[in-house]
Amino acid sequence: MPDQPKYLQQLNGDLWLIEDERENMKISYRIKEVVFSKSSAFQHVMILDSYDFGRMLVLDGVVQTTSMDGYIYNEMISHIPLSIHPNPKNVLIIGGGDCGAAREAAKYSHVENIDMVEIDEWVVKVCKEYLxxxxxxxxxxxxxxxxxxxxQHVKKYKNHYDVIIVDSxxxxxxxxxxxxxxxxxDIYHALKEDGLMVCQSQSPIFHMDVLKQTFGHIQNLFPVTKLYTxxxxxxxxxxxxxxxxxxxYQEIxxxxxxxxTKYVNQAILHSCFNLPEFIQL
Amino acid sequence: MPDQPKYLQQLNGDLWLIEDERENMKISYRIKEVVFSKSSAFQHVMILDSYDFGRMLVLDGVVQTTSMDGYIYNEMISHIPLSIHPNPKNVLIIGGGDCGAAREAAKYSHVENIDMVEIDEWVVKVCKEYLxxxxxxxxxxxxxxxxxxxxQHVKKYKNHYDVIIVDSxxxxxxxxxxxxxxxxxDIYHALKEDGLMVCQSQSPIFHMDVLKQTFGHIQNLFPVTKLYTxxxxxxxxxxxxxxxxxxxYQEIxxxxxxxxTKYVNQAILHSCFNLPEFIQL
Structure with missing residues (x-):
């Protein structure tokens, strides 16, 4: 087992990951084992085996995806755009180092190419091996x-991709x-003239500012802009x-x-666009 | 300020509530102030003022509802049944000491009576005063x-209520x-012959056993059983x-x-019944 990384704490004989991303609310996970821990050129990368969520990818101390619930995020960021574009052949995934979005996109037989551009090779390497x-x-x-x-990648392409998934x-x-x-x-220009993009736009509870700003940027560029949760x-x-x-394209x-899949189904494809009343854009 | 209750901890000069309900995952809230703290005849009752969620009702150290997100739960447990029963006049709420479900039910002008049966008077008292x-x-x-x-309350009534909300x-x-x-x-018998009930049935992530058992009990008694999230x-x-x-009745x-409302709207009334693929009942 590697040395205990700084993001982990011993409490009453147990090992805990206490996420430090928020000042006023913390989520803590009891950990069975540190499977992998290393600082890459970009961030600190861990695979932890937790009691409640199985193995987890943790970057700079923040949980990114887990064996137990990772499918929810990865299915939602992939199947919604791929069920709106009628014939996606050329797909780009930016980020998505856990490979889950690429895995979902590969379920479409008419998709011919999936470019997966991830800045940190170590994330892909450890997820392929340990997650x-x-x-x-x-x-x-x-x-x-x-x-x-x-x-840099999207700057190089014009009129090239059918679907771009930003999994940051x-x-x-x-x-x-x-x-x-x-x-x-740049994404707009890298897309074909009937292309579409999707990005994760953070929490409507905690990051309404980021959400609104992201929605605004996209709305200023694209004729169709939709939020789903x-x-x-x-x-x-x-x-x-x-x-x-x-x-x-705008309809499923x-x-x-x-x-x-384990989360998405025909009904969810549609109802994910039904937003709670408090989300006013 | 009252003495520091056992559920709170001082960490680096800050006061935190660390929920202890789960063995392997904990949620912690940074606390501004202990507004109220007392052991009632039934449980330990606190009102805490937190940084991220405003004031919170905390029973035996577990967050029940907050100023910031309490409306989601209370609107969902009330407006769904009250939008399925076409003419509810006599409503019973069991539990629901935060009064939020009663508050939502009172928004229906054709509702003539709302009985709110809560075992712990202190919960109602402090929520009316401090929350x-x-x-x-x-x-x-x-x-x-x-x-x-x-x-004991439901045992006394036969063919009496239109809608019963179990907010436990x-x-x-x-x-x-x-x-x-x-x-x-007993709830079945306390309902009129066209009555309906709803209860919170826990987390599909962590308590699928409780959820399935609850669903099973209700399905064995009622001709119509539906789950929503x-x-x-x-x-x-x-x-x-x-x-x-x-x-x-079974349709909205x-x-x-x-x-x-802040959460429920016409679209949510319907789409809340669209369940993720992994929930198989």
């Missing part, structure tokens, strides 16, 4: 791993620039939002959702 | 407070019996379930939801 419940140890030949800065961590650390207007502008048990506040920007075109 | 964002300092003359055991705490402590089959049987940010796992048992009859 296969989420990554599926992805070996689909249509998935191309590109270890690069997503911001929180807007601090390496993901900060993925919430800025210029990035969405889900519940992610390991994210503070539970409720989480995604913003979709589309050049053309799938009539009989037939992918093998 | 008016949730309780609304309820003074509607249609609301009758009865400080009694809900189990977790199935430990004073609420344990509110999850037992005999209780639902919402997100409660201060409950572990975020996702929360409610089970509805009805003798006759409201076409234009016109109550002043």
């Amino acid at each position: 296969q419940e989420v990554s599926g140890n992805l070996s689909d030949p249509r998935v191309h791993f590109i270890f690069d800065d997503g911001i 961590s929180d807007p601090i650390g390496p993901a900060k620039q993925l919430f800025e207007r210029s990035f969405y502008q 889900t519940t992610v048990p390991t994210y503070p506040g539970g409720l989480w939002s995604f913003t979709l920007g589309s050049k053309k 075109h799938v009539n009989h959702f037939d992918k093998k | 008016q964002e949730v309780s609304g300092n309820l003074s509607d003359p249609r609301v009758h407070f009865i400080f009694d055991d809900g189990i 705490s977790d199935p430990i402590g004073p609420a344990k019996q509110l999850f037992e089959r005999s209780f639902y049987q 919402t997100t409660v940010p201060t409950y572990p796992g975020g996702l929360w379930s409610f089970t509805l048992g009805s003798k006759k 009859h409201v076409n234009h939801f016109d109550k002043k």
Whole structure:
């Protein structure tokens, strides 16, 4: 077992991860084992085995995804855009180092290419090795791993992708620039003329400012902008939002959702767009 | 300020409530002030002022409702049954000491009587005084407070109520019996021949056993049984379930939801019944 990383604490003989991302509310997980721990060039990367959520990917001390609930986020960020675009062939995923979004996208037989641009190769490496419940140890030949800065990657392409999925961590650390207007502008240009994008746009409970700003950026660029939500048990506040920007398509075109999933189904494809009354955009 | 209750801890000069209800996952709240703290005949009752969620009702160290998100739970447990029963006149609320469910039920002008049976008078007293964002300092003359055991109360009535709302705490402590089959049987008999009931049925993430057992009890008694969910940010796992048992009505009859709410709206009345794929009943 590696030395005890600074993000972990011993309490009464047990090991705990106490997330330090919020000043006034903390979520703590009892940990069975530190499976992997290393500082990459970009962040501190851990795989922890927890009692309640199984193995978890933890970046800079913050839980990103878990064996137990990772499918909710990954299915929601993938199947909604891929059920709105009628014929996505060329898909780009920015971030998404846990490989879960790529795994879901690969369930579509008409998707011919999935470019996965992740800045931190170590995240992909450890998720493929130690977090296969989420990554599926992805070996689909249509998935191309590109270890690069997503911001630089999208600048290189014009009129190229059908669907772009921005699966970023929180807007601090390496993901900060993925919430800025210029990035969405580059995404707009990298998409084909009927392309669409989706990004995670944080918590409607705790980050309404980030959510509104992201929605605003996308609304200023795309003719169609839609917000949808889900519940992610390991994210503070539970409720989480995604913003979709589309050049053309706006309705779910799938009539009989037939992918093998644990969260998304035909009814959820539609009802995720029904927002609580307090979310006014 | 009262003495520091045992449920609170000083950490680096700050006061924290660290919920102790789960062995392997804890949620902690930074606290500004202990507004009220007392052991009643039934449980330890606190009103805490927290940084992220405002004032909170805390029973035996577990957060029940908060100024910031209490409306989600209270609107969902009230407006769904009251939008399925076409003409509820006589409503019973069991538990619900924060008065939030009664406050929502009082928004229906055709409701003539609301019996609120709460075992612990202190909960009602402190919520009316110190948690008016949730309780609304309820003074509607249609609301009758009865400080009694809900189990004994329902045994006294046959063919009496249109709608019964079981707003209990977790199935430990004073609420344990509110999850037992005999209780639902008494509820069945206390309802009129076209009556319906709803109860909170715990987390689909952490308490699938309680959820399935509750659903099973109700399904064995009522011709119509339906599950719906919402997100409660201060409950572990975020996702929360409610089970509805009805003798006759099963569809939302409201076409234009016109109550002043912060969470429920016309779309949510319907889409809350769309369950994630992993919830198989």
